[in-house]
Each structure stands twice: as C-alpha cells, then as structure tokens.
Amino acid sequence: MASISLELDQLLHQLGQVGKKLSDIGAAEGAAGNLSICFRETLNITTCFPNVQTIELPVPAPDLAGATLIVTGSGRRLREIIEAPTANLACIVVEDGGRIGKMFTSPDCQFKRVTSEFNSHLAVHHD
Numbered sequence: 001m002a003s004i005s006l007e008l009d010q011l012l013h014q015l016g017q018v019g020k021k022l023s024d025i026g027a028a029e030g031a032a033g034n035l036s037i038c039f040r041e042t043l044n045i046t047t048c049f050p051n052v053q054t055i056e057l058p059v060p061a062p063d064l065a066g067a068t069l070i071v072t073g074s075g076r077r078l079r080e081i082i083e084a085p086t087a088n089l090a091c092i093v094v095e096d097g098g099r100i101g102k103m104f105t106s107p108d109c110q111f112k113r114v115t116s117e118f119n120s121h122l123a124v125h126h127d
Helices: 002-024 118-126
Strands: 036-039 051-056 068-072 089-094 100-105
Antiparallel strands (some): 051 100, 068 089
C-alpha cells in the first residue's frame, strides 16, 4: 500500500515539474494550458484526494471505465501545480458505462470543476 501512495506522490510531483517547465518556456500564459494523465492500474487516491462527488462526463467514454485520470482544475495555473498539487488537480475515476465519474479532490482544492477541455482529454486517452 505504501508503494502505491508513493507512486501517486511521484506522479503529482512529475505533473508539477511538467507544469513548471511549460510555464518557464512561456508555453502557458496565465491560466492557459492543462494536463492530464490516465491510469488503468488502481491508485490509492483517497489519501491525497479524500473528497468525492459524482460528475457527468462531457462525452461518453465507455472504453475508459475503471480508469483513473489525474486532471488540472479549471482556471488553475500550470506553474502552481509543483507547489500545491492537490489544490490544482483532481482525480476522476470513470464509472461503468463511461457516462459518469467519481471526482476526487482535496480539502485545499482551488476549483469547482476540471478543465473545460476535459472532453478532448477523454478522447486522447481513449485513443
């Protein structure tokens, strides 16, 4: 169990590094830009992201059922992920049927929904 949690910590740190690099090279002005990664393996996300709510996915993604996506929040700055990953990211577990998901966030979450481009992220991860 500890290795799974450590794995999540490493993933969050790596997303933070990517966000910082994109910001450093001028590829993400202000709140522009967003990131996501998709995992088929089970991750212990509730230690970092204990709050959960059911959300409707912007497009059906039945082939992603059971997958976990770590996604940037709407309006968040990529350069801020490295300093406060749980405030800027959410984990979404796609439910059976691919029409809804469980969105896990942290108590320090700084957004109400994930990126408005989440439909594109779903399509890319499906492909």
